[in-house]
Amino acid sequence: MDEGMMTQAERQMGFGAGTGQDRGKGLYYIHTLGCQMNVHDSERIAGVLEANGYRPASQEQAQAADVDLMVLNTCAVRENASKRMYGTIGKWARVKRLNPQAQIAVGGCMAQKDRERITRKAPWVDAVFGTKNIGRLPELLEEARERGRSQVAISDQLETFPSALPAVRASRTSSWVSISVGCNNTCTFCIVPAVRGRERDRPLADVLNEIRACVAGGAKEVTLLGQNVNSYGYSMGDRYAFPKLLRACGQVEGLERVRFTSPHPAAFTDEVIAAMAQTPNVMHQLHMPLQSGSDRILRAMRRSYRKARFLSVLNKVRQAMPDAQITTDIIVGFPGESEEDFQETLDLVRQARFSSAFIFEYSPRPGTPAAAMEQVDKAVVQDRFERLLAVQEAITQEELDAFVGRQVEVMIANQPGRHDGDTHRVTGRERGGLLVHVGVPQGQRQPAIGELVTCTVTGAGKHYLTADPNLQAGEVYALQG
Structure with missing residues (x-):
């Protein structure tokens, strides 16, 4: 799955909400390695922790190592994933030496794959939990504190979909929605089937209910997730379920944009293409x-x-x-x-x-x-x-x-973006997913996060576009709605 379109905020959770006044059961920080599926799993990890009384650390607290729980959600797809995992928990061991009450947990695909090696090589890790055991994390942490040794929970069978767990969304306006888990393919280079299991699909009504709940909570965009997202429904005997889902998304009031990742070429049917082309909010x-x-x-x-x-x-x-x-x-x-x-x-x-x-x-x-x-x-x-x-x-x-000279529709995601402080631009993505830095013309209102702006592209950088429209020259800057 595609890692390249995620922001730092999507990879790290626990930043921004902690105040230092109410630590609850403890302040947590989550660091995520890997794809969008891992990022969404981290939203569930955060939801489970907060439902059990933990509080997110602020950016300042995390940088100062003023945290009580550090969670690493891992990837196993590429070789450097293992090096990054052990490098990170090695750094965290120094934090724990300074604060012995702090706890460390490792979850995700590497935890599923290397459960025994992690506890042997890094005995200071308190909890190791698999991709199917997110809900057990608070229990494992309690047991580790009581017993004074690492606790491990790794299941090979999926009992409940992660979507049944609470979630803390990394973005207010854009939501990940998992429609399936696991993979039935046998690619010779891939470890995913071993760590995620065979493909299981959620009922269509369940997926739509989650999408509607996201929209009710302020989301204007959803990304449908699956290891082979377009084979959704095959395990339920419905080979047309994915195009049906795309078309159903078009009926969700208030849902501006729908994306999905990652499809498999072998299952990319004419029906999927037609649903994409004919459903206005499918990008x-x-x-x-x-x-x-x-x-x-x-x-x-x-x-x-x-x-x-x-x-x-x-x-x-x-x-x-x-x-x-x-x-x-x-x-x-x-x-x-x-x-x-x-x-x-x-x-x-x-x-x-x-x-x-x-x-x-x-x-x-x-x-x-x-x-x-x-x-x-x-x-x-x-x-x-x-x-x-x-x-x-x-x-x-x-x-x-x-793209230079074209008009694009941009959904604002950052205000300002990472590189926009000096230029007073805001940042978002156009309908095809390209990053666009938008300059607000003098006298025009700055758009809020989640708003749509139609603007003229005036430049192209490396992997991004800029839009600094000159209204006097006939270029466009228009807020929608």
Whole structure:
């Protein structure tokens, strides 16, 4: 799943609400590694903790290590995930030495995978909980305090959907909504099925009820989450459930934008494309993992499509939605990849013209079939990574440059954005998901978070657009509603 479109606020929870006056059961801080599914899990972790009397630490308290509970929600998809996990809990061990009453918990995919290794290698960790055991975290912390040793809860079977747990949303106006958990695919490079289990789908009515609750709470945008989001309903015997859900989202009053991630090319049907194109609040944004442009490598990866199928889907999407912004994931240096295979990937990338691509050097994950295959030399992998990145970055910039002079609709997310303090801009995303820094013309009202602004794009940076409209020159700045 796509990690590249998350903000720092979405990765870290516990910042902003703590006052230092009411610590409750203790002040907590959550650090999240990984994809949107992990970020949403962290919202559930925060909800469970606050329902049990914990309070979020402020940014100042977290930076000063004035916290009582540190939670690391981990990822297991790539090799550096393990290094990042142990590096983080190693730093937290120093905090605990200064404050022995502080507790450390590790959850998520690495906890599910390496439960025994974590407690052996980092005995100062108080609680280790799996992807299916978020609700047990407060209980584990109490038991660790009483017994003076690490407590572990890892279930291999899903008993209740995480959506049944309370949540503290990272954003007031944009919400993640999980529609399924787990994965039925057997990609040889991927550890997800081992740590998330087989795919389970939520009932459509349950999903819609959560979406309506999010909107009632102030959300104007939802992102539907699943490991293979467009195969939603297959486990319930309804292969049309996902397009039905998209169309049903179009009937939710007050819901301005709907996105979803990540779909699988093999399950991207004509019905899904039609639902996207015909439902006004479903955004024309698509993150479609390619992984490789070589059919030989796709077979070795056990990906259930070939490049002709992939390109066919992209062509159909663009015929139905010419403005679609399509991004992808690509792995370079997969075991056995030859220069010819890599050239096929380069050719497909030039043909597909992705808006952007998240390119990863293959790293073996213990327990996956690909880890036992013959590996490509690291220097070769690095060279291919740099060559592919250069091609994609040039395409990305060309696509961004083409926006200059166009009008875009931006939903404001930050006020101001991270780089906007000196320019007095506000930041949001246009309908295709591109980041836009918007300058407010003199005499015009500054939009609030969640408001929609139609504006003229005046510049293109690296991976973002700027809109500093000159109203006297006929450029547009208009608040909607």
